[in-house]
Amino acid sequence: MNVSIIGSGYVGTTVAACLADLGHEVVNVEIDEDIVDAINAGEAPIHESGLEERIAEHAGASLRATTDYDEVLETDVTLLCLPTPQSDDGSLELAPMRAGAEMLGDALAAKDDDHLVVVKSTVLPGTTEEVVAPILEEQSGTAIGDGIDVAMNPEFLRMGTAVQDFLEPDKVVLGTRTDAAAEQLRELYAPILANDDTHLVETDVREAELIKYANNAFLASKVSLVNDLGNIAKEYGADAYEVLEAVGLDDRISERFMRSGLGWGGSCFPKDVAALRAGAREQGYEPELLDAAVAVNDEQPRRLVDLLADHVDLEGARIAVLGLSFKPGTDDIRKSRALDVVEYLRERGAAVVAYDPVAMDNVREQYPDLEIEYADSAAGALEGADGAVVATDWPEFDALEFDGMARRVLVDGRRIDVDKDELDVYEGLTW
Ligand SMILES: NC(=O)C1=CN([C@@H]2O[C@H](COP(=O)(O)OP(=O)(O)OC[C@H]3O[C@@H](n4cnc5c(N)ncnc54)[C@H](O)[C@@H]3O)[C@@H](O)[C@H]2O)C=CC1
Ligand SMILES: O=C(O)[C@H]1O[C@H](OP(=O)(O)OP(=O)(O)OC[C@H]2O[C@@H](n3ccc(=O)[nH]c3=O)[C@H](O)[C@@H]2O)[C@H](O)[C@@H](O)[C@@H]1O
Structure with missing residues (x-):
């Protein structure tokens, strides 16, 4: 399949190199010329195990990078891997998504064939259909459902193990509006879905958006709970690791993500938990447990x-x-x-x-x-x-x-x- 990927950071670069490895023709559209030059020179712009060799193998052939949005015209599907940072008040900052959607919409105005735009960035429920889709419609002059379709496909890879996580995920989540989009995405991920250990979740766009936040909120809260219990263990003079290792033997709990200590950081858990808390409040709900997870952390x-x-x-x-x-x-x-x-x-x-x-x-x-x-x-x-x-x-x-x-x-x-x-x-x- 011919795939374009907008944004070539941790996610975009990893996904591009892996999709090229799986046999697709991939073009990365990125505003940072240094990143574009690196990929075209066969070098990885970020450090991730297994990435450099994949880029070196496919660059100049099935993997290219460009600053030119018009290159999406040669592709069937576009994955948006743009940043969704935290604004000063903790809420989700959508300016980069809006800017990317505008440029993509402009380019798609010249496309005659059908095109599927997939949001892969982490975005709150409603963003794909109520923010990205209207911008695409406005800029391209084409109504959604009338040549352009949108879908949401969250990404669960971790930094440090990004390539392996992408190629061997626990699950692939496809949030679609139409059977055609679902079929196209199943085809895109066919080699990954061929693995019996990978679950396929097919759902609507809004659920797919929330699955990603719920996943990260659950993991971050799990570590905070483990730390709360760990602090209690310390007060009692008990070893939290021995306690939680035994607790993790309960299948309903699982032994993974049970390491207590200094807590969670990184570019994802803090911003995603903050965005979900801000989003929940906007909807009129006080997310008290998530507030507590942050306080413990x-x-x-x-x-x-x-x-x-x-x-x-x-x-x-x-x-x-x-x-x-x-x-x-x-x-x-x-x-x-x-x-x-x-x-x-x-x-x-x-x-x-x-x-x-x-x-x-x-x-x-x-x-x-x-x-x-x-x-x-x-x-x-x-x-x-x-x-x-x-x-x-x-x-x-x-x-x-x-x-x-x-x-x-x-x-x-x-x-x-x-x-x-x-x-x-x-x-x-x-x-
Ligand atoms: N980093 C991670 O481990 C994971 C991140 N995510 C989510 O994926 C999304 C992307 O995250 P990262 O790849 O970490 O971000 P990043 O900041 O590493 O990369 C984003 C890239 O987009 C480029 N960009 C910005 N505006 C652009 C535009 N208008 N057109 C073209 N390129 C543009 C930037 O120059 C940058 O290279 C976020 O929503 C994040 O929450 C999801 C799973 C894992
Ligand atoms: O949305 C994202 O971007 C990603 O966020 C996390 O991935 P990542 O931030 O790369 O790293 P993790 O391995 O999850 O660790 C996050 C933090 O939790 C801490 N942690 C993790 C596990 C644990 O048992 N204890 C613990 O303190 C780590 O030290 C680290 O600071 C999720 O694990 C990914 O599934 C998700 O795709």
Whole structure:
């Protein structure tokens, strides 16, 4: 199938490279020329395992990138993978979606054949049919159902495992208005749907939009519940990991997403939970459980710093912060809990020396005012430190050695597997 993908960030690039790999002809339409040049040169504009080799193999053949929206005219279906950020008040910011839909609509004015526009970005119920569709109609001069159709197909991939998650998902959700659109999308995903472990969910557009938010809200709330229970376990002197491992053996609960500690960050859970809460309020409903999930999440970094302060006088102390990215396997620092830890440590008068295998440049660039000394290695960060905290569970931290520390005190926010005998004090946030 000939597919165009608007927006070539984490999702758009991954989806494009994977669809080319599955045998489709794919063109990425992107406003950032550096990204376009990278893809056309066979290079991955983002770091994701398995992405570079796929782009290298298909670039110049079944995978191309362009800044020219008119290239969608050669395709049958367009996937919108545009950003849907959080506005200052927490609500969903639709300006990039509107701008992309306008440019796409302009281009589609010159198309004679049928065209399917699929929203893959995370958007609140009603956005596809009440915001995107009217813009497409207005700009193209074609009514929806009269040549142009719209559908919604949320994406569930995770950063760090994006390629594998896309190619082997638990489920593919197709929210469509017509049988023709459903059939076209089943054909697009046929190689993925051939896997017996992948569920196909066929539903309406509005349900597909909400499935994505409900999915993320559920996962974020699960981690917050696990943290609430973990904090209770800590108060009782019990190990939350042993408790929750047993709890997870109940099929109704599942053992995945049960890691308590510093909480959830990243570019998705915080913004999506915020958008759903704002959307719910707009509809007249108070989402109290989601409010509580955010409140628990917001407190974990402070709890970590308080725990450290039980063992180290933070005023004037040198504290090593291990890990800055929002989770291991990525250099993404958006809403990383580690940054809150740094801020609270600074508030309490500590000098912070940090190490992260890949995320330090991003912190330097995006938070130039954050007073951090950067170390070349975890050992370098620990050298002479009066205490240390683990903020991201990078596997390399399991091999930490603590010889160089001035005081061997470690407070672990992520349950890494260190040799505790080497430490004078080892405290887990929830164990
Ligand atoms: N990052 C993730 O792990 C996941 C993200 N999502 C959702 O997918 C959507 C996209 O997210 P990301 O790929 O992470 O965003 P991103 O910010 O990495 O990429 C968006 C891309 O769109 C480009 N762009 C902006 N306006 C444009 C326009 N008018 N025309 C063409 N290109 C334009 C930007 O230059 C950027 O490269 C969001 O709704 C997000 O919530 C869904 C699942 C996973
Ligand atoms: O909508 C999105 O964009 C994506 O958001 C998340 O993916 P991602 O943010 O990449 O990362 P996760 O692996 O889900 O981790 C999110 C946060 O939760 C934390 N977490 C996760 C699991 C756990 O048990 N405990 C825990 O604290 C992680 O450290 C991290 O800060 C979802 O898992 C994806 O399904 C979804 O597509």
